[in-house]
Amino acid sequence: MNIQRIGIAALSFSATTGLLYLIGHIWTVSSLMFHYEYQDEANGFSLTCGSFLPVLIGLGASFITEKSFGQARNK
Numbered sequence: 001m002n003i004q005r006i007g008i009a010a011l012s013f014s015a016t017t018g019l020l021y022l023i024g025h026i027w028t029v030s031s032l033m034f035h036y037e038y039q040d041e042a043n044g045f046s047l048t049c050g051s052f053l054p055v056l057i058g059l060g061a062s063f064i065t066e067k068s069f070g071q072a073r074n075k
Helices: 003-026 053-074
Strands: 037-039 046-048
Touching: 003 053
Parallel strands: none
Antiparallel strands: 037 046
């Protein structure tokens, strides 16, 4: 695997994920927002995490980008 293909995949993943999280926070779309909450309250322990939908979409976008980039280079 070429380092350029890895760079393109990483760039498309981070750009897509970052853009989706930004859209989620700007327009308050809860399925696209990342929120983290931690409460201990004397060892009552509570933990809440955010949406991983942008991460999954980013993985899909990086996979498609990497495959299309690889096919274009092979031609």
